[in-house]
Amino acid sequence: MRNIHGALVLLILCAFGAQAEVSEVYDFDTRAEEQRYQNLIAELRCPKCQNQNIADSNAPISKDMRDQVYRLMKNGATNDEIVGDLVGRFGEFVQYKPPVDKRTILLWAFPAIAVVVGVAIVAGVAIRSRKREKEESALSPEELARVKKMLADKDQQA
Amino acid sequence: MYPELGQVSLILALLLALLLSVVPLAGALTGRDSLQAFARPLASGMFVFTGLAFAILTHAFMVDDFSVAYVANNSNSMLPWFYKFSAVWGGHEGSLLLWILMLTGWTLAVAVFSRKLPSTMVSQVLSVMGMVCVGFFLFIMLTSNPFDRLLPNIPADGQDLNPLLQDFGLIVHPPMLYMGYVGFSVAFAFALAALINGRLDAAWARWSRPWTTVAWSFLTIGIALGSWWAYYELGWGGWWFWDPVENASLLPWLSGTALMHSLAVTEKRGVFKSWTVLLAIVTFALSLLGTFLVRSGVLTSVHAFASDPERGTFLLMLLGITVIGSLALYAFRAPVVHVRSRYGSLSREIFLLLNNVLLVTATLLVAIGTLYPLVLDYLDMGKLSIGEPFFNTTFSPLAVATGLLLGAGVFSRWKKTDGGWLGRKLLWPLAVSLTASVAVILIYGGFKPWAFAGVFTAVWVAVATLWDLWDKSASRQGRLHGLKRQSRSYWGMVLGHLGVAMVMAGATVVSNYGIERDVRMVPGDSAMVGDYEIVFTDIGNRRGANFTAQYGSFDVLLDGKKITELHPEKRNYPVGMSVMTEADIDGGLFRDIFVAIGERISDDAWAIRLQYKPLIRWLWLGALVMAIGGFLAIADKRYRIREKNQVKVADRAAKTGSAQAAGATS
Amino acid sequence: MKRLLLFLPLVIAVGVGIFLAAGIGKDPTKLESARIGKPVPAFSLENLNDPTQLLDESVLKGEVALLNVWAEWCPSCWDEHEYLMWLSKEKGVRIVGLNYKDQRETAFSFLGRLGNPYDEIIFDPKGSLGFDLGVYGAPETFVIDANGIVQYRHVGVVNKQVWEEVLQPVIQKAKGNS
Incomplete structure (x- = not known):
């Protein structure tokens, strides 16, 4: 029964979003390696407690995954190789950074596209307004220049 | 009974x-x-x-x-x-x-x-x-x-x-958040009423503005409280996870921010009405979408409520009726005629439109990032996760661009701003910001491109805002008189923008220069985190109202001098059979020291998480400053006296495009 | 023309609504295995019943089989076991057990109480094969074809509904192919 309770607690922790707890400590030669490890495990998602990365998750599977990350790092694997290894076992789901491919190109390119389209629309609005200003202007060019100057001066004083 | x-x-x-x-x-x-x-x-x-x-x-x-x-x-x-x-x-x-x-x-x-x-x-x-x-x-x-x-x-x-919820943060976080979510219903109702009776004018914008600002201020506080709560209660020292439920609260906040700014244009200049009314509808729709995402179980998230398809279906129907109904009304009734109002390409109108482009892009980015996995799954194209690395890469440039634009926009004038004048105006703030941000980067050690961009943007926003305040408060009767003369809504804007600068500074510095360490410690051990030495002195037991706890005692030393003592705990709640870690934090304006105890590794050794979090408080203080700015803005006199008359004048003025429409402020 | 543009938000909203509607009632936590279409990873682990005998990936070749990941500590495994017994006895399905992160004694007491539906049981106390297979929580049940290729992975309890609607069709298909 004790084990069943343990599993229930785990279930509760997963279901309601839960806390982080450091459960093991690894030794690193340099502070940079330690930071690299921390960054890596923060970018991998726990397949069990799915709202947590494996750095924060208490699920046993997260511990196994951290072990694997550490082991591969010690073997000299690159970040891509380490992430690739875990993706090969658990699927694309475990990487928080979606790969750039034809399914996700829209996702990655969206901000750039939106900003370009948006700026183009604003430019259109501004140009149209300027055109209207010219068309509707019933004043002679000299008068217009005077008014413009007056307005500009006034604006700067305000 | x-x-x-x-x-x-x-x-x-x-x-x-x-x-x-x-x-x-x-x-x-x-x-x-x-x-x-x-x-x-x-x-x-x-x-x-x-x-x-x-x-x-x-x-x-x-x-x-x-x-x-x-x-x-x-x-x-x-x-x-x-x-x-x-x-x-x-x-x-x-x-x-x-x-x-x-x-x-x-x-x-x-x-x-x-x-x-x-x-x-x-x-x-x-x-x-x-x-x-x-x-x-x-x-x-x-x-x-x-x-x-x-x-x-x-x-x-x-x-x-749930013991996670037994906390002061949870007493106040949901009410604040809901005040914001629900508050946008007022702007929504005003928008629909204006569409129904065809009176989509400057008066409508003026009436909507204070309600939108109040709701936005509450939402700002609510989000900040949630972030603060996650920081100290969830035990890993993070403050934003890009979790669907957090994104759900960010969506109406971002579009609400856009709405506040475009309402300003519509009120002052009577233009962009169709756009503003759409934003009002969308902002409330996003509030509802957030509620749906959190309560329907379609996405996995940190604090999703137990999912129930029946509730999800009902909520989606509710969401569908509201959104489709209002957007259909919009499509049929929103005006397409252009107001005969003129503005130059460097006018404040255009700056605020660009602000809207960036904020709406950010809103859509968060929405797409949150919903994309759902769509791919539906199309049977695999299960993807979209998390922090994605949003950090895509969201940060937008935030930086918004900040840079803001700094320049602060000086712009309604109708027309002279390009050369604006350039000269920006020169000094630019020099000051560059110097200051280089100094900040040097203090925290190490140049990183994004850290520099973030800090520069934050300083730029702050300097430009204060510079403008300095310009405006110049008065023959002395500076103090000049400051007093500024309207409350102008002060609200100043605080709002300073708050943005603080949040940007905090977010950039803590994510680039924060230090996180997991170390194994035996009582008597010490470990360094940044310049601070943490000494593990003792471990003991205590009993709380509905839990028992093991606590550790830690001395925090700086340059060999003890500055404080921390007591992180591991609590055991017998009723729910759950164990909670309670981190202990030495908070400060410029840095937090965060200690949490983890598992016992051997008889006397424990896994300990130590963190140094520079400027993290600025995130929440900045949000508070923003919210105070919002509350100040709505206390402005012009929202209270003789609303009907003034509005009529402003409306007519806006329609004719006359120069007397309104002053240059806000 | 301009009026038509104003319908754009409505169209987008309806589109999003369709995806949201499709998401209701689906369990977003269920993951597809990354090993589908690939052979069972190579392993060499003790037979639960006989520590001297080493089992390898060949136990999963020659006949379509279910590979069931279980442990005594896993509450849902207790729930599904009765049904596995029925599948093995009545339906004649070959089931290979993967005893995952468990101990021999507790595993035996589990089988002693509930019966043994397994043709072979791989003993994996460290969860190494489980890790290679991408197991993230017991119980999980894999469908392996006669060539030792993973065809499907089911996460969670196997019951009548899962058998009839999910596993049986996959097994039929796997049998047809080989």
Whole structure:
């Protein structure tokens, strides 16, 4: 029964979003390696407690995954190789950074596209307004220049 | 007996909501004042009965009435009274009731504070609010009744509130957040009313503005509280996870921010009306979308409520009717004629439009990032996760661009800004910001491109805002007089922008220069985190109200001198059989030291998490400053006196494009 | 023309609504295995019943089989076991057990109480094969074809509904192919 309770607690922790707890400590030669490890495990998602990365998750599977990350790092694997290894076992789901491919190109390119389209629309609005200003202007060019100057001066004083 | 009364109250409130959504609207459309006169009493009655239902549920928690299923599931007789109180909104049903209480509260507020508005407008606004209320009353009664009884098998004791939620942060976070979410319903109702009666003018923008700003301020505080709570309670020292539920709160915040700015343009200059009204609809729709995402279980998230397809379906229907109905109304009724108003390409109008482009892009980015996995899954194209690395890469440039634009926009003028003048104006702020940000980067050690970009943007926003304040407050009667002369809404804008600068500075510095270490420690050991030395002195036991705890004692030393002592805990809550880590934090304006104890590795050795978090408090302080700015802005005189007359003048002025429309401020 | 543009938000909203509607009632936590279409990873682990005998990936070749990941500590495994017994006895399905992160004694007491539906049981106390297979929580059940290729992975309890609607069709298909 004790084990069943343990599993229930785990279930509760997963279901309601839960806390982080450091459960093991690894030794690193340099502070940079330690930071690299921390960054890596923060970018991998726990397949069990799915709202947590494996750095924060208490699920046993997260511990196994951290072990694997550490082991591969010690073997000299690159970040891509380490992430690739875990993706090969658990699927694309475990990487928080979606790969750039034809399914996700829209996702990655969206901000750039939106900003370009948006700026183009604003430019259109501004140009149209300027055109209207010219068309509707019933004043002679000299008068217009005077008014413009007056307005500009006034604006700067305000 | 009481819970049944609560049920009856809810039914009565629903009936009043039904009447409210029909009677005043009919009165407004047929021009009958007698029907419109019902609007205010109905709004008050609806609030009173919802309040009664809420009070009855609270009472059930206070007296441990475990015959009520919701109480039995979310409370326990050993729970301290204040957590019993906050447990009222600790689960789905009760938090929904709180949502509705606030919705009726906002409705009442509109009824009370709109006496100077034309009665047809008020009637229509209140009727729209009534319709939204009807939807939510039906939702709570048909799918999520908080008064359901567990009869005849009454449990002897409750299952306890999730220990994560037994915390001050949870007492205040949801109410603030909901005040924001629900508050946007007012701007939504004003937008619909304006579309219905075709009076989409500067007056409408002026009436919507204070309501939008208040809701936005609440939402800002709510989000900040959530972030703060996650930081100290969840135990890993993070402050934003890009979790779907966080994104859900960020969506209306971003579009609400865009709405506030475009309302300013519409009010002052009478332009971009169709755009502004669309933003008002979309902002509330995003509030509803957030509610749907959190409560339907379509996405996995940190604090999703237990998912129930029936609730999800109902909420989606509610969302669908609201959004499709209002957007259809928009499509048919929004004006397409261009206002004959002129503005140069460097005018404040254009700056604010660009601000809207960036904010709306950010909104859509967060929405797409949140929903993309759902779409791919539906198309059977695999299961992807979109998390922090994605948003950090895509969201940060947008934030930086928005900040850079803001700094320049602060100096721009309505109608027209001279390019050369603006360039000269920006020169000094630019030099100051560059110097200051290089200094900051050097202090924290190490140049990183994004760290520099973030810090520079933050400083740029702050310097530009203060520079403009300095310019504007120049006065022959002295600086103090000049400062006093500025309107409250201008001060609101200054604080809002300074808050943005603080949040940007905090977010950039803490994510680039924070230090995180997991170390193995035996009592007597010490470890370094940044310049601080942490000494593990002792471990002990203590007993709390409804838990037992093991605590560690840590000395924090700087340059060999002890500055404080920290006592992180591991708590064991017997009722829910759960273990919680309570981190202990030495907070400061410029840095936090964070210590949490993890698992026992061997007999006397523990895994300890140590963190150094520079400027992290600026995130939440910045949000607070923003919110204070919002509250200050709505206290501006012009929203209170002679609203009708002034608005008419402003409206006419905007329509003719006359220069007297409004001053250059805000 | 301009009026038509104003319908754009409505169209987008309806589109989003369709995806949201499709998402309701689906369990977003269920993951597809990354090993589908690939052979069972190579392993060499003790037979639960006989520590001297080493089992390898060949136990999963030659006949379509279910590979069931279980442990005594896993509550849902207790729930599904009765059904596995029925599948093995009545339906004649070959089931290979993967005893995952468990101990021999507790595993035996589990089988002693509930019966043994397994043709072979791989003993994986460290969870190494489980890790290679991408197991993230017991119980999980894999469908392996006669060539030792993973065809499907089911996460969670196997019951009548899962058998009829999910596993049986996959097994039929796997049998047809080989």
